[in-house]
Amino acid sequence: MRACVFKAAGAPLEVVALPDPIAGPGELIVRVRACGICSSDLYAASSTEDPLPSGTIMGHELAGEIAAIGPGAGEFEIGEPVVVMSYLACGECANCRAGAGVRCAAARLVGFGEAPGGYAELIATRPGSVFRMPRGMSFRAGATVEPLVIGLHAARRARLGAGESCVIIGAGATGLMTMLWARDFGARAIVVSDRARDRREAALRLGAGAAVDPRMHNPAAAMAKLTGAPPDVVFDCAGEPGTLAQAITLVRLRGRVVAVSAAMEDDGFPPGLAMGKELDVHFSLGLEPGEVEEAIAALASGRISTEPLITHAVALDDLPRAFAALQHPNNQTRVMLEF
Ligand SMILES: [Zn+2]
Ligand SMILES: [Zn+2]
Numbered sequence: 001m002r003a004c005v006f007k008a009a010g011a012p013l014e015v016v017a018l019p020d021p022i023a024g025p026g027e028l029i030v031r032v033r034a035c036g037i038c039s040s041d042l043y044a045a046s047s048t049e050d051p052l053p054s055g056t057i058m059g060h061e062l063a064g065e066i067a068a069i070g071p072g073a074g075e076f077e078i079g080e081p082v083v084v085m086s087y088l089a090c091g092e093c094a095n096c097r098a099g100a101g102v103r104c105a106a107a108r109l110v111g112f113g114e115a116p117g118g119y120a121e122l123i124a125t126r127p128g129s130v131f132r133m134p135r136g137m138s139f140r141a142g143a144t145v146e147p148l149v150i151g152l153h154a155a156r157r158a159r160l161g162a163g164e165s166c167v168i169i170g171a172g173a174t175g176l177m178t179m180l181w182a183r184d185f186g187a188r189a190i191v192v193s194d195r196a197r198d199r200r201e202a203a204l205r206l207g208a209g210a211a212v213d214p215r216m217h218n219p220a221a222a223m224a225k226l227t228g229a230p231p232d233v234v235f236d237c238a239g240e241p242g243t244l245a246q247a248i249t250l251v252r253l254r255g256r257v258v259a260v261s262a263a264m265e266d267d268g269f270p271p272g273l274a275m276g277k278e279l280d281v282h283f284s285l286g287l288e289p290g291e292v293e294e295a296i297a298a299l300a301s302g303r304i305s306t307e308p309l310i311t312h313a314v315a316l317d318d319l320p321r322a323f324a325a326l327q328h329p330n331n332q333t334r335v336m337l338e339f
Contacts, residue, residue, distance in 0.1 A: 003120035004319045006056040009048045013119070013320040021116070021124040023070035026091045028125050030084055033139035035118035035337045036061035036147065039172060042326055044112055052113045059118030059337070060086035060111035063133065063142025067122060074127045081137070082130045083145045083296060088115040089128030100289050101128020119319060119337060131292050137300045140313070140336050144177075144306035148295045149287050151177030154260040155185050156291070157284040158233045162186030167219045167231040167250055170238030171199035173309060173334050174260055176206060178235050180304050183207050189226040193219040198331035206308060220250040230255070237261050245269040248279060256280045309333045
């Protein structure tokens with residue numbers, strides 16, 4: 001098979017020929033049809049502190065078709081369309097045997113050196129990491145399920161209710177996916193805060209009530225213009241130094257803050273202010289059983305569309321160039337590798 005591999009921090013990815021993966025006992029081989037390029041891929045590929053192993057196949061947001069079924073891997077059909085999740089469940093623990101691979105404590109991360117990812121024609125996976133998607137749903141929509149579930153889980157962690165208001169800090173893919181669910185959950189006012197004009201415009205197109213540049217305007221003031229009150233919930237989808245503190249400052253008394261992205265270094269926040277407001281602060285990372293199926297159903301029915309977030313598509317041969325371009329300032333939300 002052909003794959004696009006990481007070589008060294010700062011060096012371009014390389015397209016190489018590798019042996020096809022073989023379906024061992026309990027394994028499935030999926031022919032990748034679409035794989036999203038995530039900002040965590042860009043971060044991992046540039047990190048010199050904790051570099052990825054040379055030869056890593058990145059990519060953890062993918063969908064494709066079953067290409068081979070190993071002994072004991074379950075009732076799948078060749079050609080069946082599936083979403084492959086970002087964790088490789090072990091397939092043997094009590095959770096995996098009960099069909100809750102999402103709770104597998106021995107799961108390996110896909111695409112960051114622990115298990116091969118989706119920047120390749122084929123990927124080896126296991127039934128606990130695979131979800132069927134309806135025929136007719138596009139593979140590129142399937143490849144947005146993983147980030148879409150992150151947004152769904154964040155909205156759940158916030159216990160966001162119909163008629164509530166929220167501020168979303170950061171209008172990258174995570175912020176916009178969270179916003180799609182906030183709308184679906186019936187939020188009556190959504191203010192998005194981002195320094196980039198293109199991202200603010202994308203947020204407005206997708207239904208934000210206002211989108212502000214935080215260097216010029218206070219998002220809570222923009223919310224007060226819409227509803228007359230500070231936001232019930234603030235999502236930190238930027239995860240930059242200071243944004244969690246900003247979320248705590250913006251939210252109303254007894255409001256909820258959800259950290260959906262996190263700064264990679266120690267980052268202070270004002271505990272006295274959080275205490276004074278008696279806030280609930282949640283950190284949102286994983287997903288619950290059922291949330292993947294829920295995201296797939298929302299996409300398949302058209303209740304939620306991630307299509308406007310896919311700003312560019314590339315073939316495998318163009319991936320090194322597209323990946324390098326994303327490491328500079330750009331206005332892409334999701335670049336999709338398609339086969
Ligand atoms: Zn991702
Ligand atoms: Zn397991």
